[in-house]
Amino acid sequence: MSLATDSPVNSSSSDDLAAFLDAELDSNSLGSSPEKEAEDKDEDEESIDEEAENEEARDDKDLERIKRRKTQIVETIQERPGPTLLGNLEEKTDMLYCAEVSLEMDNCPHPGSLGGMCYRCGKRLEEESGVTFSYICKGLRLGNDEIDRLRNTDMKHLLRHRKLYLILDLDHTLLNSTLLLHLTPEEDYLKSQADSLQDVSKGSLFMLAFMNMMTKLRPFVHTFLKEASEMFEMYIYTMGDRPYALEMAKLLDPSREYFNARVISRDDGTQRHQKGLDVVLGQESAVLILDDTENAWTKHRDNLILMERYHFFASSCRQFGYHCQSLSQLRSDESELEGALASVLKVLKRIHNIFFDELANDLAGRDVRQVLKMVRGEVLKGCKLVFSHVFPTKFPADTHYLWKMAEQLGATCSIELDPSVTHVVSTDARTEKSRWAAKEAKFLVDPRWIETANFLWQRQPEENFPVQQTKPEENFHAKQMKDQ
Amino acid sequence: MFFHIVLERNMQLHPRHFGRNLREHIISKLMKDVEGTCSGRHGFVVAITSVENIGKGLIRDGTGFVTFPVKYQCVVFRPFKGEILEAVVSMVNKMGFFAEAGPVQIFVSNHLIPDDMEFQSGDMPNYTTSDGSVKIQKDSEVRLKIIGTRVDATEIDKNISQSRPKWDPAGSHPSRFFCIGTIKDDFLGVINDPTTI
Structure with missing residues (x-):
């Protein structure tokens, strides 16, 4: 079966273009005879292949060839229109360019790369160095000096706009998600209540069937983001994977005005099971973090504002070992105006206000971590606490997390009772110290009083945290514990 | 070219x-x-x-x-080192901007944007001169010079047209050519600003 043919086949749409091109070529009188066409083609391919690096070695040959071709062009009589090189200048431009740029290239420090090429000089980099920033754009790597430079310029820019950085966690901080599979029968009603995905800015409960997930935004989150965006440049930083993070960002910020590309997922982090500010292009002294997991930020505890976990779905409660009814099962929700996000927004406003308006020193020298510490230290200021029946026997009291928490909140902690003590924190109303508190008319509160104050950044009314009377059967156990 | x-x-x-x-x-x-x-x-x-x-x-x-x-x-x-191209800006961030010339994607880093242009964040991030006369933002047309190219060398082979490229920086274009460009040179930069039309 042979289909050999001499004439070019007329194929539908590209035919006109061919005719046009041929006509154009003819008018330029840049054609060639059949024999020379072969040679020309040869040159085409080489010129396309060759990289600028080899250029110098081939200089002489090329120049000669170009000269020769020029004479050919003059002499050749057009015999047959054929495919011709349109841009035979390419060799020359490449050469000129090479000479001009090689000087610059030699002393380029390669600040960063994109897709393996230095983005300052365009050179291919042999080894990959620096930290990856794939959440900004895929294949981006930055050297340490470049990161510092970017942080500095960004910082100046940000301070001029009276803004700081705010890193937001997703799960249990801004929202709560569950797999549809994990919904309990009591939660089935949620499926019919899910809001439309067409206009996500109004709803708060979404069914993402394509991910087999259901997501509930924390009450107040829309207002929170809107008001926080005026004071902060915000990042999302989640331990979830990238597609999940982006999907959640779409729910929280459908018009991409708050986060833009600043969505960091676990795929972008540099350490496993840890979150770090090394992938954030912001100076640590200007970063605040909202997260529900303290352990994820071991290196940046001073920047962290710990959030009370938001558990809406039953599966989320189970995951953390709570056996109570979840908010979804109770068909209720966190309070919109007194919930965790509302109270933390007040704190953020206060910190922002202090940072920009109340500090006396130079703007660049201010540290938001100091401000955070100061604001935290005002919560329980003036309280003197004694703990009773809180720490296990022989536990060094001043290393207990409640002790430390109370001190961070500005309270003084003590082991001994004396008249200056204001609060007795106890789990049992019958201990010696608890009875002393009752007799001396001091506040007797449950340890949750401290924890709640820590989450809500406000001294809580003591009467809301009464100490439970221990049941008789627990007394035996209680006696075994030393009263501290 | x-x-x-x-x-x-x-x-x-x-x-x-x-x-x-x-x-x-x-x-x-x-x-x-x-x-x-x-x-x-x-x-x-x-x-x-x-x-x-x-x-x-x-x-x-x-x-x-x-x-x-x-x-x-x-x-x-095919794009070449040293070639001048006209391209449409597709994305702007503080690292620089991406532009597209047909199927070719070009990244121009902020090192290669003239020093008098500064990054402005916001819902329409852009690079603007201090007097505000020149602005680079999404959909601006720029003339730039290519200083580096990268191809994922996949020769045309069976059904290559159906396969996705391995490397696609902005994730939007099925392109295999990626370039680094500059606008820090004479006669380079914005050639048309979408906001002034």
């Missing part, structure tokens, strides 16, 4: 196409397979302009498929 060149390709055809319309089948399959693909050697195949020659078919034992060597003329587009 555009080139008009002759390329060759072996086309495998199913026996059901053998008949009166064999030639049309070969050509339409060729266009479908080749147009829009990219090779590191020749660049992007923009369009097939004509088919020069279809050679003798070779019957494959066992399958009944027939391989035809086809010679065709096509227009290809």
Whole structure:
């Protein structure tokens, strides 16, 4: 079966273009005879292949060839229109360019790369160095000096706009998600209540069937983001994977005005099971973090504002070992105006206000971590606490997390009772110290009083945290514990 | 840069196409397979302009498929170092901006944007001069110079047109050519600003 043919086949749409091109070529009188066409083609391919690096070695040959071709062009009589090189200048431009740029290239420090090429000089980099920033754009790597430079310029820019950085966690901080599979029968009603995905800015409960997930935004989150965006440049930083993070960002910020590309997922982090500010292009002294997991930020505890976990779905409660009814099962929700996000927004406003308006020193020298510490230290200021029946026997009291928490909140902690003590924190109303508190008319509160104050950044009314009377059967156990 | 060149390709055809319309089948399959693909050697195949020659078919034992060597003329587009291109800005961030010239993606870092242009964040991030007269934002048209190219060397091969590229920085374009560009030179920069039209 042979289909050999001499004439070019007329194929539908590209035919006109061919005719046009041929006509154009003819008018330029840049054609060639059949024999020379072969040679020309040869040159085409080489010129396309060759990289600028080899250029110098081939200089002489090329120049000669170009000269020769020029004479050919003059002499050749057009015999047959054929495919011709349109841009035979390419060799020359490449050469000129090479000479001009090689000087610059030699002393380029390669600040960063994109897709393996230095983005300052365009050179291919042999080894990959620096930290990856794939959440900004895929294949981006930055050297340490470049990161510092970017942080500095960004910082100046940000301070001029009276803004700081705010890193937001997703799960249990801004929202709560569950797999549809994990919904309990009591939660089935949620499926019919899910809001439309067409206009996500109004709803708060979404069914993402394509991910087999259901997501509930924390009450107040829309207002929170809107008001926080005026004071902060915000990042999302989640331990979830990238597609999940982006999907959640779409729910929280459908018009991409708050986060833009600043969505960091676990795929972008540099350490496993840890979150770090090394992938954030912001100076640590200007970063605040909202997260529900303290352990994820071991290196940046001073920047962290710990959030009370938001558990809406039953599966989320189970995951953390709570056996109570979840908010979804109770068909209720966190309070919109007194919930965790509302109270933390007040704190953020206060910190922002202090940072920009109340500090006396130079703007660049201010540290938001100091401000955070100061604001935290005002919560329980003036309280003197004694703990009773809180720490296990022989536990060094001043290393207990409640002790430390109370001190961070500005309270003084003590082991001994004396008249200056204001609060007795106890789990049992019958201990010696608890009875002393009752007799001396001091506040007797449950340890949750401290924890709640820590989450809500406000001294809580003591009467809301009464100490439970221990049941008789627990007394035996209680006696075994030393009263501290 | 555009080139008009002759390329060759072996086309495998199913026996059901053998008949009166064999030639049309070969050509339409060729266009479908080749147009829009990219090779590191020749660049992007923009369009097939004509088919020069279809050679003798070779019957494959066992399958009944027939391989035809086809010679065709096509227009290809390949970016070069040092080439000046006009491109449309597709994304702006504090690292610089991305622009597209047809299928080629170009990144211009803030090192290679003139020093008097400063990044402005917001819902429409942009680079603006201090007096506000020149602005680079999404959809601006810029003239830039390419200083580095990268190809994922995938020669045109069977069904390459259907496979996704391995590396795609902005994730939007099925391109295999990626370039680093600069606008820090004479006669480079914005050539049209979408906000002033």
